[in-house]
Amino acid sequence: MQQGTPDRRPWILLIVFTIAAAVAITTAAVVVGRTTIDGTPMAVGANGAAQAASKWRHGAADMPSYDEGVAAWTAGDLFVVLNDEHVSAYAQADGALRWRIKPPEGVFCGAGTAVVQNRVAVAYGGGCAVAALLDFGMGSFVWQQPFKTPQYDDKPAKSASLEIIEDTVVVTQSFGMAGLEVATGRTKWSKPTPPDTPEKGLHCRAKDAMPQGRAVALLVTCLNSYPEFDLAIVAVDVAGAVTKEKTLVKPIPTTTIVPAWVSTTPPVIFLDDADDESAYLMLDDTFTPTARVEAGNYETGLARPQMDFNGDDASGSLHSRMRALVTDGLLVTVTGVAPALPSSIVAFDLKNGEKKWETPAAEGDRFMAPVAVDNGEIIAEVAPPDDDEGPQQVVRVKPADGALTVVGTYQMDDDPKTKGISLIAFYEFFWAGGVMFAAKGDYNQYAGALVCRFG
16 A cells, blocks of 8 residues: 655645745845955844855846755855755855756756765756756756656655765655766666565555665655555665665654654654654664654644755655764754744753753744754854844854853844745754855745854
């Protein structure tokens, strides 16, 4: 039996907020061009910090429209953003467009998480069945090749994960997998998503995939006894062989599991559901759970970690960046992402799941995500109560005790005609070269900052 597609975005409050903001928009035409500002402080925010405009930004007037984000990367001097309709490379320094490519057919629907030798693998086309190797330096495809993976009832897939591991692009696509030559794109192997085999039939679907050394680590839901799902955690090497496998029978008391990797080294996963049974699981090297952190309910507990950059069509097996990271033996995540909820950044011990510290945001502000680790400190993004109507903050947090230092305060979009449009929950954030970059997953024709740089 084919599994349904659970809702990955339990953002009821955000949806209400978005509708309210849209209604408030005037019907007058809004024209927002690319703005380059030297970072000179412009105002003083409510918290007393100097407030500057974003260094550069591109709004809806600066680029072709799209529906949803797929992936984004920082590499060399570029910030590369992939959505369903085009992939664009911007100079990190000034936001100049270096190149832009549209899919030769259909839409872009898959990508990998890691840039390898300035290249990534992407997928496009009907059934998400064409792979391409994209070279950032050339701004073009090295090769484009069709591929085929086993799928339930031969129904076309909507998305794919494509990770470059040594000489192979390992494709994970719902009920099936494939291995492609990095040099040519030629298919080396194709198989059902393990633990399924051709003899068993297809009842296991990959929900997330990330590199782990010489393998790709998969989170797979298997419908073994309707309506309950088991979770298989599997490592598959470049030859398609299973090197590690662990099955957790009914890991949370729900009929719906949406698993996601927080980290594969060390292995930490998040199990999401539509109710209040979500949890983080810390695993050992054999994928055996060693500790657990209950997430609680959405309003008062830990924020659901998936960023909302990817839309429903691009969710599938494609990895979504998380509102959590692992560093110094800690799991670091946030609470209260939705407007009007108390918000904090919080750390748990990876060994036993005990809370180590919790640092609240200023009243009304919201921690959106821990973004990166830089010089031993956690870089995090803080949003104001009214999204782009107020300044964004970039902060440093010490892993030892949660002590916080403000790096800078920036106005993402200072055009009064576009306020309320750039809901921060739908951005992904990237830290590179000591500055923050952001890309918005869901397109809005009024948005003045779909891609931008702070600082």
